[in-house]
Each structure stands twice: as structure tokens, then as C-alpha cells.
Amino acid sequence: MKLPATQSLRCKLKLMLTKEQEEAVRCTALAYRNALNHASTIAFVGGKISQGRKLQRLVSQDLGERFGLPAQMACKAPRQVAAAYKILWERANTSAAHKAKGWTSPAL
Numbered sequence: 001m002k003l004p005a006t007q008s009l010r011c012k013l014k015l016m017l018t019k020e021q022e023e024a025v026r027c028t029a030l031a032y033r034n035a036l037n038h039a040s041t042i043a044f045v046g047g048k049i050s051q052g053r054k055l056q057r058l059v060s061q062d063l064g065e066r067f068g069l070p071a072q073m074a075c076k077a078p079r080q081v082a083a084a085y086k087i088l089w090e091r092a093n094t095s096a097a098h099k100a101k102g103w104t105s106p107a108l
Helices: 019-045 052-067 071-101
Strands: none
Touching (some): 019 052, 052 071
């Protein structure tokens, strides 16, 4: 059985915010960025963890309490960091394999 094709749609919105709402959004964005940085530090120190659930178990409780994030954002941050590390590891491994086969030249 063939699965139906999926379609992705992106849209750009301009939010019309009051000063108070703008400040709340800015504070939330900064808290999320700090949570990503914290999760990234823990992942790096822990051996460049690229498993989302493992990293989530290590930091999600801390993210909610330390950065004041809602539960959903505290769960999303470690998974996003783990996915980024996974992509970086895959690229590094592919690059090393290509260099070993002589397909690319080593960096100067």
C-alpha cells in the first residue's frame, strides 16, 4: 500500500503586540535560548549525547525550574539539541568516510 504524499506549508506572520506582550515574547524567547544552551552544554559534557530521550531525562526537569519554561518547551529543547548533535555526527562520519575513500581532500 502506497502512503499518500505529504505537503508542507510555511507562512510568515506579523504579530501586532502590545508592549507588554512584546516583552513577554522576548523574555520567553531568551529563556528558551538559554535552555537550549544549557541542554547543549550538558549534551557536550556527557559525550555529545544525540539521543533525545536520554538528554531529556537529564535536563527537562531542570529546564522548567531553572528557566521558567512551560512543560512543552522544556521537553522540546533537549530533543532539538539532540537532533542537532545527531545531524553533526552524521555529517562528520560521512565526511570521514569520504576522506578515507579519497573522494575529498583533507582540509588544509
